[in-house]
Amino acid sequence: MAISRRNFLLGSSAVAVSCASPLFGHAQSIPAPQGEVVLAGGYVLSLDPVIGDLPKGDVHIRNGAIVAIAASIAAPGVPRRDMAGRIVMPGxxxxxxxxxxxxxxxxxxxxxxxxxxxxxxxxxxxxxxxxxxxxxxxxxxxxxxxxxxxxxxxxxxxxxxxxxxxxxxxxxxxxxxxxxxxxxxxxxxxxxxxxxxxxxxxxxxxxxxxxxxxxxxxxxxxxxxxxxxxxxxxxxxxxxxxxxxxxxxxxxxxxxxxxxxxxxxxxxxxxxxxxxxxxxxxxxxxxxxxxxxxxxxxxxxxxxxxxxxxxxxxxxxxxxxxxxxxxxxxxxxxxxxxxxxxxxxxxxxxxxxxxxxxxxxxxxxxxxxxxxxxxxLGLGKIVGSLTVGKRADLIAVRMDSLNTSPVKNVDFLLTHAARPNDVDFVMIDGVVHKESGRHSRIDVPALLAESADMIRRLRIQADI
Ligand SMILES: [Zn+2]
Structure with a gap:
């Protein structure tokens, strides 16, 4: 589903964190969370004892915080991202x-x-x-x-x-x-x-x-x-x-x-x-x-x-x-x-x-x-479950890949069937880091090439 650039949480007008050092490398700067989105129609595994599991539910995020979780959320004017076929859960x-x-x-x-x-x-x-x-x-x-x-x-x-x-x-x-x-x-x-x-x-x-x-x-x-x-x-x-x-x-x-x-x-x-x-x-x-x-x-x-x-x-x-x-x-x-x-x-x-x-x-x-x-880590009131008022650190895991479908229940899917490649979407503090199964913010081939070169040089020095 199309999402307007203005409203989407990765707005390019956002404030960047430090990236001046050569150590920082190829990653893009991280914007401050802003905007709104509804993650719509996924299996919501909240791990919140009150909310529980919603076999089909919506999660509304505003400025990096979870503001609503329900079977259906009407939020006029707010972009919706389709999460059908995915488990939406805390990172x-x-x-x-x-x-x-x-x-x-x-x-x-x-x-x-x-x-x-x-x-x-x-x-x-x-x-x-x-x-x-x-x-x-x-x-x-x-x-x-x-x-x-x-x-x-x-x-x-x-x-x-x-x-x-x-x-x-x-x-x-x-x-x-x-x-x-x-x-x-x-x-x-x-x-x-x-x-x-x-x-x-x-x-x-x-x-x-x-x-x-x-x-x-x-x-x-x-x-x-x-x-x-x-x-x-x-x-x-x-x-x-x-x-x-x-x-x-x-x-x-x-x-x-x-x-x-x-x-x-x-x-x-x-x-x-x-x-x-x-x-x-x-x-x-x-x-x-x-x-x-x-x-x-x-x-x-x-x-x-x-x-x-x-x-x-x-x-x-x-x-x-x-x-x-x-x-x-x-x-x-x-x-x-x-x-x-x-x-x-x-x-x-x-x-x-x-x-x-x-x-x-x-x-x-x-x-x-x-x-x-x-x-x-002392962060239990901030993250760890999908709970209204907590920060939006969440992931979506595919339920329709070769190794996750069909499956009897989501707990077994996550602990025994899914692999990292099934993580389709990652949001941290309202900022998207992975979408459609791909990193949003990192030049992965460049990072891997740099890593291979660095360890090669250290091996030579350590004679290992
Ligand atoms: Zn250790």
Whole structure:
């Protein structure tokens, strides 16, 4: 259906975000949300407990906000975009993604050895330009896959310009999310990360006026991966700065044996502002502590399998009522950012481990990939469901492709049948990023060519 240029949400008169740096590359500037549209006649999977599912419904968006959801919305003069044959639903939220190394897809193994050795060699020759390009590639793949919010786990900040480069690329992408400012690789176990740099960034890049859709947090090594003097100092600084924290925890058996979750609890360091990652070997009592303190958890089953951490204790996580969310982790190991695949492996691992079909429902996997992620990042009142008053971060998934049709129900379609290529439409904060299955804002071939050239040069330098 034709949409007038004046009314459409991608109006070219809109305000652009920063794009002056060469790091920004080929993407077009992101306009401020404006105008109105009704996404009409799709299967509306709101994931809002009051609205529920509308087998045929309309979603009315104005200036980047959802203003109405109903079976039929008469909005005279407002352009309508036909969503028949598509599921209209909230965008996915990824809560743990090391975006900086995305151009190193597949370098989880090399002649130098497994993940730590191969990526260790590459990270030593890494540059701010490589990080920025990787973030751009990751954000492009996120849009491809229907992921509209990301927690960028930046754990190779070797100097301030690395952080600046990643933030600039992430802001320019137009995705919603968090930049979790991290540490350099390598770093001494008793050495604290660049806390001064974080404070400066908070005061300059993340003020009310400068932050845009991005917020700031810290990614830290935590009690499993550094000395108490370092993790206690970093934790205290984050709390002083009033910034949220994310840390890997209990990823393997040796890490779990160090009792990090119990230590954090005893020192009053858990809470809704602490997003822990993996907990593959957390005990049932550890998981209860996370639930009691409302500390959210991010699991990334594909990479937990591939790197050899093991199987996430999904039944215990559910029994304890830990606030759960999902993640792709990194492209080095995961290979792609397919959140449909992450939901599928999560649901099916739960069934296999419990020896019970449906132990983790498809709807629960969908909740973890959307609302669970939004709540884990403190964005539960802003995104995560299609709810009147929330921002318009939503996707449309084709129900009529070869691998999605015919299908018995939409939950199964989304968790077991659909693939990123079935994401037909992506809107973030009211701005269209993908339509008719194609990126609206990115020169994909140019981005891929640039990425291939960059990783080729880094391989030569790292001799890998
Ligand atoms: Zn990680």
């Amino acid at each position: 996915f939220v990824d809560t743990h993604w090391h975006m900086w190394n995305s151009i190193a897809r597949g370098f989880g193994n090399s002649r130098l050895g497994p993940f730590a050795k191969s990526m260790g060699a590459l990270s030593r020759v890494w540059t701010p330009e490589a990080s920025a390009l990787s973030v751009r590639l990751a954000c492009a793949e996120a849009v491809q896959s229907g992921i509209t919010t990301v927690n960028n786990w930046a754990h190779n900040i070797k100097a301030r310009d690395f952080a600046d480069a990643e933030v600039e690329a992430q802001k320019a992408s137009g995705l919603r999310g968090r930049f979790s400012y991290g540490y350099p690789q390598p770093i001494g176990k008793a050495v604290m990360m660049d806390l001064d740099g974080i404070e400066i960034m908070r005061n300059e890049e993340f003020t009310e006026k400068t932050r845009g859709l991005l917020s700031l947090g810290l990614c830290v090594r935590g009690p499993d991966r550094c000395e108490p003097v370092a993790w206690r100092g970093e934790w205290a600084a984050a709390r002083e700065f009033k910034l949220p924290i994310t840390s890997h925890i209990a990823s393997d058996r040796a890490a779990a044996a160090m009792g990090g979750i119990l230590t954090l609890h005893r020192e009053g360091m858990l809470g809704p502002d602490v997003l822990l990652v993996h907990a593959t070997h957390a005990s049932p009592s550890d998981l209860r502590l996370l639930a009691e303190t409302k500390s959210p958890l991010s699991i990334s089953p594909w990479t937990e399998l591939e790197v050899g951490y093991g199987l996430p204790p999904l039944a215990q996580m559910m029994d304890a009522r830990v606030p759960m969310s999902l993640s792709v982790d990194n492209m080095v190991l995961a290979g792609n950012a397919d959140m449909f695949g992450v939901m599928r492996v999560t649901a099916d691992l739960a069934a296999g481990m419990a020896e019970k079909q449906g132990a983790l429902s498809d709807r629960m996997a969908l909740q973890w990939a959307t609302m669970g992620g939004a709540e884990a």
